[in-house]
Amino acid sequence: MKRLTQIRLPVDRSHRLRDAVAKRLGVPLDDVGEVRVIKRSLDARNKRRPVHVYTVEVYEPGEVPGTSRETRIAPKNWKGSRPVIVGAGPAGLFAALRLGEYGIPCLLLEQGAEIRKRSVHVAKFWKRGELDRWSNVCFGEGGAGLFSDGKLNTRIRSPHIRYVLDRFVDFGAPPDIRYVNNPHVGSDGLRRVIRRAGDHLRARGCELWFETRVERLLLDGSRRVEGVQLAGGEEVEAGQVILAPGHSARLLYRTLLEQGVAIGAKDFAMGVRVEHPQVLIDRVRLGRSAEQLGPAEYRLTYQRDDVRVYTFCMCPGGYVVSCGTEPDGVVINGMSNRRRSTRWANAALVVPVSAADIPGDDPFRCLELQRAVERRAWEAARAAGGRHALPAQRLEAFLEGAGEAPLPRVSSPSGAVAVDLEEVLPDFVTRALREALPVFDRRMRGFISRDAVMMAVESRTSSPVRLTRDRT
Ligand SMILES: Cc1cc2nc3c(=O)[nH]c(=O)nc-3n(C[C@H](O)[C@H](O)[C@H](O)COP(=O)(O)OP(=O)(O)OC[C@H]3O[C@@H](n4cnc5c(N)ncnc54)[C@H](O)[C@@H]3O)c2cc1C
Incomplete structure (x- = not known):
C-alpha cells in the first residue's frame, strides 16, 4: 500500500x-x-x-485494505460483576460498545427517555416552553449528542478517531464521514445511528434502562465503589461504575462532591450564537461556486494579548435551538439536519473562561458563573415578553450599545425576543466580542450586517467541572 x-x-x-x-x-x-x-x-x-x-x-x-476492526480485541470470558455505566450519551454508549467487544455486557442507566419519547419532550419544549427536567435536549438516549449537529470533527489527535468513525458508519452514518475534512451526520441521521447502536448493544447482552436517574454512588467502608443508588432508592450492585453524565449533570456532581469524589473547576468558554443568512456566508466564502459546493462554512479566531474570541460548531443551513436543563435558565446551541437546508448559518462565538481567573477555590465556581449567566438570559427574555423565546439582539445594535432593536426572522423553533445582551453577558465577554467583531468583519465582509443576529447564551461548550482521575 x-x-x-x-x-x-x-x-x-x-x-x-x-x-x-x-x-x-x-x-x-x-x-x-x-x-x-x-x-x-x-x-x-x-x-x-x-x-x-x-x-x-x-x-x-x-490487495485487500485493512479495517479498524482488526484492532478490536477478541472477546474474553468475563467472570466479574456487570459494570454499570451512568449516562447514554456518546461517552456512555462508546464505553458500552467497547466493553461489548471485550465480551463484557453492561448495564447502561440513563435518566432521560428513549429516542421517540424524548423527541416528543423536546418538541413540547421548543414550541411551548414545557421543560421536562430529566428528558430534554441534553438528557436522554444519545445524550446531548442526539440533537447535536453530528459534526464529528475534533481538534485532538487520537488513535481512536478512525474507530469511532467506522462505528458510526456501521450503524448507518454516511461513509464519507471517514474522510471528509468536516464530517457531518446531521441531527436526523444521528437519531437512526443511535437507535441502531442501542439495538446492537442489546443483541450483545447489554441492558439499557431509561428514565432511571442515578442519585449517588454506593461506597463500602474503605470507599471502594459497590454500585449506585437510583432516584427511587433502589440499589444496583456493580464492581465498576463508569460515570459518563456529560456537562450538564449538575445535581449528580454536587452529590459526588459531598461523597468525597475528587472534583475540580475546569476552564470552559462562553458567549453567544451568531446567525446570518446562509446566502451571505456562501457569497463571501465561495462566490459563484456556492451552487456547486453546497452551504459554506467558516471558522474565525481573534487574539490580542490575553483577549481571545473564536467561532466553533458552525452550522451551515442549521437552526439555533434552546437546550437548557433548568426552568429558570436559557442555554442555546446549534444543530442542522443532514441536508443543511435552512436559510440560516449559525456559529458559536465564544470567549474562554479560565478557572484561575475566578476568585476562590470552590470546584463549582465556573459552574456558578455559567448558571448565573443562564439565569440572566432567562430573566431578560421574560422581561422582554418571551415565554420560551431566545434572548437576541442584532449584531449592529450590540456593537453600538444601542439596546433592544427589532429583530429579523431567526431559525430558532422557539422564536426570539429582542433584549440588550450587554445586560446578560459578563463584561469581559462583551468587551472581547466588541473588540473581535470588527476584525471578523474585515476578514469576512458582511459579518457585521443588518440581518446578523446574536442569541444567548452559549454556555455549555464543555463541562465547567472535571472529575479528577487517578493514573490507573
Ligand atoms: C444542540 C447541540 C448541538 C451540538 N452539536 C455538536 C456537534 O455538532 N459536534 C460535537 O462534537 N458536539 C456537539 N454538541 C455537543 C455534544 O453533544 C456533546 O459534547 C456530547 O454529547 C458529550 O457527550 P457525553 O456522552 O460526554 O455527554 P452527554 O451527551 O451530555 O450525555 C450524558 C448523559 O448522561 C445522562 N445523565 C446525567 N446525569 C445522570 C444521572 N444522574 N443518572 C443517569 N443519567 C444521567 C444525561 O441524561 C445524558 O443523556 C452539541 C450539543 C447540543 C446540545
Whole structure:
C-alpha cells in the first residue's frame, strides 16, 4: 500500500481520482488497485476554481485494505460483576460498545427517555416552553449528542478517531464521514445511528434502562465503589461504575462532591450564537461556486494579548435551538439536519473562561458563573415578553450599545425576543466580542450586517467541572 498526499482535483472532476493516482505513480490505470480516500478537504481560496485536496491509500490490484476492526480485541470470558455505566450519551454508549467487544455486557442507566419519547419532550419544549427536567435536549438516549449537529470533527489527535468513525458508519452514518475534512451526520441521521447502536448493544447482552436517574454512588467502608443508588432508592450492585453524565449533570456532581469524589473547576468558554443568512456566508466564502459546493462554512479566531474570541460548531443551513436543563435558565446551541437546508448559518462565538481567573477555590465556581449567566438570559427574555423565546439582539445594535432593536426572522423553533445582551453577558465577554467583531468583519465582509443576529447564551461548550482521575 502506498500513501499519496496533496492530490488536487477541480471539484467538478472528483470522479477522476483514479486517473490522477495512476498519473502521480506513473503507472497504467490497470496497475492501480483499490484507492481509499483517507482525507478530503476543500481549497476554495480561488473562488472561481475550487479544488478538493485528497490524501489516499493506494493498493496493489488484489490487495485487500485493512479495517479498524482488526484492532478490536477478541472477546474474553468475563467472570466479574456487570459494570454499570451512568449516562447514554456518546461517552456512555462508546464505553458500552467497547466493553461489548471485550465480551463484557453492561448495564447502561440513563435518566432521560428513549429516542421517540424524548423527541416528543423536546418538541413540547421548543414550541411551548414545557421543560421536562430529566428528558430534554441534553438528557436522554444519545445524550446531548442526539440533537447535536453530528459534526464529528475534533481538534485532538487520537488513535481512536478512525474507530469511532467506522462505528458510526456501521450503524448507518454516511461513509464519507471517514474522510471528509468536516464530517457531518446531521441531527436526523444521528437519531437512526443511535437507535441502531442501542439495538446492537442489546443483541450483545447489554441492558439499557431509561428514565432511571442515578442519585449517588454506593461506597463500602474503605470507599471502594459497590454500585449506585437510583432516584427511587433502589440499589444496583456493580464492581465498576463508569460515570459518563456529560456537562450538564449538575445535581449528580454536587452529590459526588459531598461523597468525597475528587472534583475540580475546569476552564470552559462562553458567549453567544451568531446567525446570518446562509446566502451571505456562501457569497463571501465561495462566490459563484456556492451552487456547486453546497452551504459554506467558516471558522474565525481573534487574539490580542490575553483577549481571545473564536467561532466553533458552525452550522451551515442549521437552526439555533434552546437546550437548557433548568426552568429558570436559557442555554442555546446549534444543530442542522443532514441536508443543511435552512436559510440560516449559525456559529458559536465564544470567549474562554479560565478557572484561575475566578476568585476562590470552590470546584463549582465556573459552574456558578455559567448558571448565573443562564439565569440572566432567562430573566431578560421574560422581561422582554418571551415565554420560551431566545434572548437576541442584532449584531449592529450590540456593537453600538444601542439596546433592544427589532429583530429579523431567526431559525430558532422557539422564536426570539429582542433584549440588550450587554445586560446578560459578563463584561469581559462583551468587551472581547466588541473588540473581535470588527476584525471578523474585515476578514469576512458582511459579518457585521443588518440581518446578523446574536442569541444567548452559549454556555455549555464543555463541562465547567472535571472529575479528577487517578493514573490507573
Ligand atoms: C444542540 C447541540 C448541538 C451540538 N452539536 C455538536 C456537534 O455538532 N459536534 C460535537 O462534537 N458536539 C456537539 N454538541 C455537543 C455534544 O453533544 C456533546 O459534547 C456530547 O454529547 C458529550 O457527550 P457525553 O456522552 O460526554 O455527554 P452527554 O451527551 O451530555 O450525555 C450524558 C448523559 O448522561 C445522562 N445523565 C446525567 N446525569 C445522570 C444521572 N444522574 N443518572 C443517569 N443519567 C444521567 C444525561 O441524561 C445524558 O443523556 C452539541 C450539543 C447540543 C446540545
